[in-house]
Amino acid sequence: MKKRLCLCIIMMNLSLGFSQNPVMELYLLGVKNHQEGNYKEAIVNYTLLIDQIDQKEIRKRGYINRGLSRDKIKQYDLAIQDFTEAIRLDSTDMASFVDRGLSKMHAGYIGQAKKDFQYVITKNSNNNMMESSLYWMARINSSQRNYNEVIKNCDDYFKINSKDPELYFIRGTANDMLRNFEQSIIDYSIAIELFPNYFQAYANRGAAKINLLTGDGNIQPSKKETKNACKDLSKASKLGDSSVEDLIYIYCRKEN
Structure with missing residues (x-):
């Protein structure tokens, strides 16, 4: 990243006069x-x-x-x-x-x-x-x-x-904003493969999976449906990302 x-040291021509x-x-x-x-x-x-x-x-x-x-x-x-x-x-x-x-x-x-x-x-x-x-x-x-x-x-x-995880994360975010959630999930997955503790990528991949589930009008998917997304959100939380707590409460802890 x-x-x-x-600043590079480029040695001058040593033939320069004394x-x-x-x-x-x-x-x-x-x-x-x-x-x-x-x-x-x-x-x-x-x-x-x-x-x-x-x-x-x-x-x-x-x-x-x-x-x-x-x-x-x-x-x-x-x-x-x-x-x-x-x-x-x-x-x-x-x-x-x-x-x-x-x-x-x-x-x-x-x-x-x-x-x-x-x-x-x-x-x-x-x-x-x-x-x-x-x-x-x-x-x-x-x-x-x-x-x-x-x-x-x-x-x-x-x-x-x-092999740059940050650029896959950036592309994933762009795909998220364009609602290309399947592609953003792929981007975040590559970022995680390259940088296993990339908590922002776990958080965004979990959110993208939720968005993919709810995009067709299924406002409250079942816990079984959100299990995969919740793994990502939980991993992000364990790595120190507190921004996922609301999603965890709504889709992972609350009874569906």
Whole structure:
């Protein structure tokens, strides 16, 4: 369960002359400060690096890493500017579009974030970045109640990574909202297979089974009919989900 790009240490060309070693030191100090949570210090390190070097790849990494540090302290507009500079230096690096999309999302520029993620998906040039972009598109579309789009995002995601329980849960929720209960039960079941203690998936699968029973007008199914659903609801409760107590009372404990 994901999905944030990590600050990566990309070692600079060790053939750089001795006079440029301070640049390497600035870069590594910035990485160290970022990893230790000293984001303001990291920003200073990367700013000095950017000001002192002309080499394209190093400047790009400086902008990317400074953008990641700025995002951490909620300087989203400045982070977006840094990722845009990185993209200007290398528009083939899909990671910068994902990073910029995340900062836009954090800033509340949801439409703009979707454009960055969709660009990565359309380019289809890097599976890892495609995976991240599809994940965030599914999350955003779910929050916007674009459930058919969520299902499409998840279907495309599973072509890259078919072992992510969270995305099966997200697709299951979308199918629930579209009243595709049989399919949502399948999605929650796969999520549980991949992550056996996924209590939210047990809760939702139990509720979907109840909805499947009551969808044809059978408002109060028998205990025999709800037995399977009640197993899921009980499991969710034992794993710590208190939200299922009302369903358990109505369909599992109350005499039918």
